[in-house]
Amino acid sequence: MFRDAEIDLGPPLQQAIVAMLATRAGRxxxxxQLIQGLWGETPPASATQSVYTYIAGLRRAFEPGRGRREPPSMVSRSSGGYLLRLDPSQVDAHVFAARLDAAAQGGRSGDLDGALRDLGEALSLWRGPALSGVPGPFAESERARLEQLHLTALEARADTLLRLGRPEEALSELYDLVHRHPLRERPYELLMLALHGCGRQAEALTVFEQARSTLAEELGIDPGEGLRRAHGVVLASDERPAAPSRTVPRQLPGDLMVFVGRTRETVRLKSLLDPWGDEPPHPFVVICGPPGVGKSALAVHVAHLVRERFPDGQLYVNLRGGTPNVPRLSTHEIFSRLLRGIGTPDSSVPEDEDEAAALWRSRLQDGRLLLVLDNAADLAQVKPFISAPRGVAVLVTSRESLAAGDDCVQLRLQPLSDAEATAMLSKLVGADRVAAELDQTTRLIRLCDGFPLALRVAGARLIDRPDWTVGALTSRLTDERRRLRELESGDLAVRSSLAASWNALNGSARDIDGEAAHLLALLGLLHVPDVTVEAATALSGGAPFDVERALERLCDAHLLDPGEPGRYHPHDLVRLFAADLLPPGERIAPLKRTIGYYAQSTRAAALTSDPHRVHCLYPELDAQGRGFDSAEEARAWLRTEEATLLAAAHQAMADPDDDIARAGAGIGLALWWYQQGAYRVAGLISLGERLLATGARLGDQVITMEAHAHLATGLYLKGDWARCYEQHEGHLRLARLLGDRFNEQRAHGNLAGTLLKWDRSAEALEHALAQRVIAREIASGPGERYALLVAARACIGLGRLEEAVRTLEEGAAMADQAGDTLRQTEFAVARGDVLLELGRPDEALAVLTATLEPARAIGMKMTEVSCLVRLARACRLLGRTGEATRYSIEALVLAERMGSAYWLQRATEERDALAQRSVHA
Structure with missing residues (x-):
């Protein structure tokens, strides 16, 4: 919010206080007001103290050199509140509003150039979403207010450009506004007038129809006065003479008897080809999407629905752009077919391509004709046919994106939803057969990726084999090695459909097409849900810019789906097809690079997210990974990539190449702390079991030793103490065998923690003390801190409370000195626990209240739920029933979300104790 310097404003709630003070700078x-702005109507009991803490933090941030006795000059206390001594002209939000007011004044006085300058200055201050990441009711309200001001400024700039006679400069921004705010009428109105000013009347009318249908569908209202007025302006300049009669072709293929679904897409296409009132159809409409997604079927279906709108006929040409082993039609062949279709004798079709084009255009004048061009190879193949006279519509299907074409409206077709796919199979093979095995039908749909072609083939297989159940076919498709072979029936085959798209790229003379084809073959090596540019760069060994271009090219060819920026997703059928493209001898090097990239990046993320933990960096790898600038960035990357990392780890550890398997183990071992903090019970167990198997297969005792600890953690979180104890004993046995003193003390600590949960506090204390002896011997600070934590908890379990207090104080001092946030919060929770046991709930409440937010911030769910249960107990003992209820409910919800039987029981016990207290009150 401050323009002259960058200052670290601290945690999100502290940033929210800055926002409130800066918005009312000088007041x-x-x-x-601060408490209400941070927490609304239900502030925590510690709200006042928290505000004091945040104010102190701001003063340190604004004036780091201020002496302890020197009064603050930036944030001062005054009249029961706080004052930020800042001129409003130093706050972007105030300057933005002032420039907007000046622009409005300029517009009213006729100074349009000045108004445009003021609007430009205002918009130059915008840096993205207002108060991004700042929490609280005030921030939400202020964010909404500023967003509305931003929209007003964008609309005002577009309006000013129109009044200055510069409509073309407003188009790009108006298209973006319409896309981002489809229920706001003003951008539609301005966009229509801008298109009208550029002489693009048909597009302007299409925009009106888009606005009308969107408002009707979403809000159930008609266009407002402004939109209707703009519509009238466009219509007034759009007179059209009646078309003469001519030969009427009816060339559409038959509509499918089992066409189902695609309701939204059908409505959208109909609104373009058969718009409301007397508006002309949109001249160039494209249905694009991956092979087998049903583009042609939808085009033919919609063409039949709108054919009455085109009284001069409907033409259809298969351009063969996606037909295997058949050359695509040339431009002259297409013109010849079209001319013959409208009644031109063969002898009158010119041999010269330009003459044929001229004759085609002249025959189209004043006609109302629908032209369906199916299976276009690319934009170049259809470009000569899309500049048609008004009243003629061209509907094209293609596996490529044709969005760069003039006046193109493109609809990207997605796979069928489960409901649509189920309806399709029911019509193909019978509703009774499908209904008898709904679960298997859903599996079949997923295995077919929801692609109509694959579903049609599956349906044909079931029709040919009436004795097969749906489950019988599903079990055959589950085997990835044979799935594409199973999806063949007669002339229908998923593999050949995909091959046509890949062969078009691989055989192209363009370098980018060849690079894209090779990259798809490499992507077939990875069994991961999606891939980033960084991972694809490691896979290919090329330059990031070239790799990103190749990925985008695959998206244009609809062999990949784009996700968030920089992330790409192949459908399973495409991945299975791609897996067979690369010769076996060329797979090892790219797979090593990529698994190595994942392992090194995971290690860097783990180290950066919490440098106070000891992370497993075994085995050594000759690979490059990415780095991270902050703990927040590292944690965000781990959250986003978790599914991909797990898939890559499991795939690599199953690989026959030992080096790849070892690198896969490196990914799994590096994920240990993240999975534990995020409470990924099933993930820890499955990964631990895979690591054990990999260590045994490779004869690698280090991997096996670490795998015992990994698997034990999952079993610990599951509450399976006996099996957990066995795994920790295996860890300890191998650590001693290898002479690994660090892992020996680590195993003692983990055994102690497990015994605590098993209510065996005396044995737990023995192991904790053994851990501390070794940790001190090898100077392992993290090990000694953990040993003290577990020893203190064991003392609590044994009723040795004063000893527990001394141990906690020693451990907390060590954690404070090291800056170990996780252990600081855990020592604080344990201190609250011992205070409760000592009968000092008021002190326990103060300690635990101050600990809850830090516990949440570090992302350790076990620490958070532990703190919540003890907070509920402290409040119950103090008779603060409302707060106790809130904390117990929060604990129950979190424990249920974690799937932890242990903490669910503890939270339930606390809730029941609270209910019992209410009964006796």
Missing amino acids: VVTLG
């Missing part, structure tokens, strides 16, 4: 904001 007092009361303590009550």
